[in-house]
Amino acid sequence: MDFSKVLKVAMINKNIVGAKALSELSGVSYHITLRLLRDDGSVRYKDLRATADVLDVNINIVSKGE
Numbered sequence: 001m002d003f004s005k006v007l008k009v010a011m012i013n014k015n016i017v018g019a020k021a022l023s024e025l026s027g028v029s030y031h032i033t034l035r036l037l038r039d040d041g042s043v044r045y046k047d048l049r050a051t052a053d054v055l056d057v058n059i060n061i062v063s064k065g066e
Contacts, residue, residue: 003048004039010055026054 016022023033028047035043036051052059 002039003039007037007051007055010057016055022051022054023034026051028053 011017011022016025019029019037021032022028022037023030026033026052028036028050031042033051034040036048049059
């Protein structure tokens with residue numbers, strides 16, 4: 001499952017409707033929130049982290065290995 005799907009499911013579970021509402025709750029700009037929800041891949045970690053914290057989503061960074 002890609003990260004945008006995880007965020008969207010978490011939004012449903014937290015009764016957050018729309019990118020604008022998520023943006024306001026997380027303090028991340030609306031345009032960056034849209035990038036996160038579209039799985040654009042061009043966002044800063046701190047923006048991802050702020051959004052994930054609002055949604056109670058854990059982020060684990062794992063090495064791909066050699």
